[in-house]
Amino acid sequence: MPNLSHFMIPADDVDRARRFYSALLGWTIEPVVPTPDPGGMAAMQYHAITTGPAAAGTLNTGGMYKRHLQEPILDFVQVEDIDAVVLKVEKLGGKITLPITVIPGVGLTAMILDTEGNLFGLLMPEKK
Known part of the structure; x- marks a missing residue:
C-alpha cells in the first residue's frame, strides 16, 4: 500500500523558515548541493529536512524550497x-x-x- 514518503515546505524566505523550524522543532535543515542544473535545485534554494531518527510509524524526511506561487505544504505518496x-x-x-x-x-x-x-x-x- 502506498505510504507518505516525503513532505515539502514552501517558504518566501528560506533562511527565515529554516531558522523557525530548526528552533521550534529541532529539525536539521541543510542546503542540498545542486548538480550542474542551474534551473533546478539551486534556483529553488532547496534544503533537505530531517525531522529526527527513522522510527516505525513516522515520516522523518522532507524538503524546504523558495515559494513560487501560493502553494501549500506538499505531501508525497510513494x-x-x-x-x-x-x-x-x-x-x-x-x-x-x-x-x-x-x-x-x-x-x-x-x-x-x-x-x-x-x-x-x-x-x-x-x-x-
Missing part, C-alpha cells in the same frame, strides 16, 4: 508504478497539474489535484 497511478487520476475525477517528471538521483514525480482541489505529489524512487 508508489511502485507511477505510470499506472497517473493513468487513474483523471478517470477518478482528479487532475494532473505536473506530468511525470524525472528528478535526477531521486526518481520520478508527478503532481495531482484530488477531487477536492488538494494538491499532492507522487514519487517513484529511482531504482538503486
Whole structure:
C-alpha cells in the first residue's frame, strides 16, 4: 500500500523558515548541493529536512524550497508504478497539474489535484 514518503515546505524566505523550524522543532535543515542544473535545485534554494531518527510509524524526511506561487505544504505518496497511478487520476475525477517528471538521483514525480482541489505529489524512487 502506498505510504507518505516525503513532505515539502514552501517558504518566501528560506533562511527565515529554516531558522523557525530548526528552533521550534529541532529539525536539521541543510542546503542540498545542486548538480550542474542551474534551473533546478539551486534556483529553488532547496534544503533537505530531517525531522529526527527513522522510527516505525513516522515520516522523518522532507524538503524546504523558495515559494513560487501560493502553494501549500506538499505531501508525497510513494508508489511502485507511477505510470499506472497517473493513468487513474483523471478517470477518478482528479487532475494532473505536473506530468511525470524525472528528478535526477531521486526518481520520478508527478503532481495531482484530488477531487477536492488538494494538491499532492507522487514519487517513484529511482531504482538503486
